[in-house]
Amino acid sequence: MKRLLIGALGLALGAAPAIAQSLEDLNIQIHGYATEGLLYTTQNNVFTTDSSDGSPAWTEVVLNVTAQPMPKLRVGMQGRYFLLGNIGNNISLDWAEADYKQNDYFGFRFGKVKTPIGLFNEIQDIDPAYNFALLPQSVYDILSRTTWLTHLGGVAYGSARIGSTKQKLEYRIWGGQQVELPNDPNIMLGLEGTGISLPNGWTGPMLGAALHYKPTPSFMIGASNTFFRTTWSAQAKWQLPSSITLPGGTVLPAGTILQGTNGTPPSQLPYYFAKYEKDKVMVAYEYMRNQYLSFYIWPTEPLLNSSFRADQRSWYAMGTYKVTGKLTAGLYDSQSIDHQQPLSVSGSPNYARYSKDWTVNARYDFNSYIYAKFDEHFISGTELDYDTALNPNGIEPTTKLMILKIGVTF
Amino acid sequence: MKKLIVISLLLTAALVVAARAQAQVIVIANPGVKATEVTKNDLRDVFTGNATTLPGGGSVVPILLKAGTVHEEFLQAYIGKNDTAYRAGWRSLVFSGQASMPKSLDTDAAVVDFVAHNTGAIGYIGKATPHEGVKVLAVK
Numbered sequence: 444m445k446r447l448l449i450g451a452l453g454l455a456l457g458a459a460p461a462i463a464q465s466l467e468d469l470n471i472q473i474h475g476y477a478t479e480g481l482l483y484t485t486q487n488n489v490f491t492t493d494s495s496d497g498s499p500a501w502t503e504v505v506l507n508v509t510a511q512p513m514p515k516l517r518v519g520m521q522g523r524y525f526l527l528g529n530i531g532n533n534i535s536l537d538w539a540e541a542d543y544k545q546n547d548y549f550g551f552r553f554g555k556v557k558t559p560i561g562l563f564n565e566i567q568d569i570d571p572a573y574n575f576a577l578l579p580q581s582v583y584d585i586l587s588r589t590t591w592l593t594h595l596g597g598v599a600y601g602s603a604r605i606g607s608t609k610q611k612l613e614y615r616i617w618g619g620q621q622v623e624l625p626n627d628p629n630i631m632l633g634l635e636g637t638g639i640s641l642p643n644g645w646t647g648p649m650l651g652a653a654l655h656y657k658p659t660p661s662f663m664i665g666a667s668n669t670f671f672r673t674t675w676s677a678q679a680k681w682q683l684p685s686s687i688t689l690p691g692g693t694v695l696p697a698g699t700i701l702q703g704t705n706g707t708p709p710s711q712l713p714y715y716f717a718k719y720e721k722d723k724v725m726v727a728y729e730y731m732r733n734q735y736l737s738f739y740i741w742p743t744e745p746l747l748n749s750s751f752r753a754d755q756r757s758w759y760a761m762g763t764y765k766v767t768g769k770l771t772a773g774l775y776d777s778q779s780i781d782h783q784q785p786l787s788v789s790g791s792p793n794y795a796r797y798s799k800d801w802t803v804n805a806r807y808d809f810n811s812y813i814y815a816k817f818d819e820h821f822i823s824g825t826e827l828d829y830d831t832a833l834n835p836n837g838i839e840p841t842t843k844l845m846i847l848k849i850g851v852t853f
Numbered sequence: 854m855k856k857l858i859v860i861s862l863l864l865t866a867a868l869v870v871a872a873r874a875q876a877q878v879i880v881i882a883n884p885g886v887k888a889t890e891v892t893k894n895d896l897r898d899v900f901t902g903n904a905t906t907l908p909g910g911g912s913v914v915p916i917l918l919k920a921g922t923v924h925e926e927f928l929q930a931y932i933g934k935n936d937t938a939y940r941a942g943w944r945s946l947v948f949s950g951q952a953s954m955p956k957s958l959d960t961d962a963a964v965v966d967f968v969a970h971n972t973g974a975i976g977y978i979g980k981a982t983p984h985e986g987v988k989v990l991a992v993k
Contacts, residue, residue, distance in 0.1 A: 565949040572945035
């Protein structure tokens with residue numbers, strides 16, 4: 444029922460003349476967009492959907508309200524209804540902030556703010572902003588994006604020309620608390636089948652910086668890094684899905700509940716990227732490395748304490764070309780490999796070690812307000828995007844994923 | 854030889870038409886804006902949300918036309934995008950919390966009136982449009 448209401452709201456917003464309402468006296472603006480996507484896979488079910496049967500369970504409706512009470516001060520907030528398979532189906536706050544911009548050299552926004560890591564992190568959930576229905580999952584995994592999209596804190600930003608040349612340098616510095624709710628897909632799917640949950644989610648301090656160098660207006664090369672300087676820890680609960688026999692013969696029956704801690708020592712999250720965009724052409728490349736240790740401590744059963752390492756190295760190369768004023772074609776190759784995973788398991792290739800995806804795409808803009816996208820993904824490896832509940836017979840090493848998406852924005 | 858002359862004439866005519874199209878659009882600013890001229894790069898930065906000041910000092914606020922020939926010519930000449938791509942770029946900034954959408958007005962006259970009466974406003978109009986009360990910025 445909620446989906447129907449949200450869908451009706453989205454349609455009503457889209458059916459109305461695509462004009463943003465501007466309340467002159469208060470400088471208030473209202474914008475929004477709505478998208479509906481259809482997924483089909485040749486085998487495997489992706490993103491917790493029944494995609495192998497064709498799934499329309501991908502819906503987003505976003506409403507954005509901003510005001511500019513003073514020339515240098517802007518305030519705003521954005522809410523979202525999101526549904527993807529079994530994830531979401533709720534309304535959440537994307538961001539809420541106050542932004543003070545002294546001049547082009549310095550500005551500062553604080554609140555719940557977008558985290559400016561990488562090339563596309565700030566817009567990875569803004570479907571109208573890019574050509575593809577799905578950004579490269581190696582770097583912008585839709586199932587873990589809520590982890591990285593925003594933080595509670597602030598971002599300082601600015602830019603400066605280098606001398607009297609066309610060269611430009613842009614910076615971003617951010618800090619605050621990163622928060623993952625208990626029902627965050629990254630937590631739920633990461634722990635799926637283990638019986639482990641994090642009742643209070645995850646939270647911890649972080650600090651980051653990004654630098655973008657533009658030697659010409661069309662070309663940018665940059666890097667960002669986020670530093671998690673302290674050990675993060677979260678309350679963990681483990682309801683054993685099956686019995687465990689400890690050394691010494693003690694048997695913990697299925698259903699036993701243990702209380703403990705999940706932690707991650709200090710780590711970093713570096714991104715390196717470049718983008719060229721001029722006239723009809725856009726080309727981009729990005730590399731990311733996510734290397735961390737995660738441990739579980741069960742005080743009442745210390746023999747069950749465990750830890751694991753991950754070293755996910757991911758990259759993609761993409762390009763788009765504006766074929767006509769309304770039609771843009773795109774292509775990307777994307778790879779993610781966890782170098783801590785073994786190359787083989789029981790003599791067979793370990794497909795869970797990697798995920799590779801090359802994609803062809805087209806976007807058609809009917810006008811400034813309505814667009815459609817088509818993606819065809821050729822995926823191998825099962826590191827990303829699959830859950831076991833909807834793939835009870837196991838996950839095949841390859842699949843093709845087709846996405847049709849329509850969006851309306853104002 | 855004759856073919857070469859015809860091709861040259863056609864090319865020249867095309868260049869003249871293109872130059873004339875560009876020359877039909879002028880950039881105007883509130884008299885309080887200190888700059889008297891602006892580079893194409895600086896103009897693009899302001900009208901794409903990447904800058905809020907012009908060299909020479911002073912904050913500027915871009916004002917757009919909603920649609921029309923002047924709007925399309927301005928985008929082609931100084932932004933290098935069509936209206937759809939241009940507004941998509943602004944929406945990226947709006948939906949990620951980095952900017953508000955610039956004001957869009959229906960007519961050249963409305964742009965002139967707004968720019969004349971709002972500190973820092975910078976816009977574009979057709980060359981033939983009366984523009985008392987604003988200053989014209991040369992684009993180099």
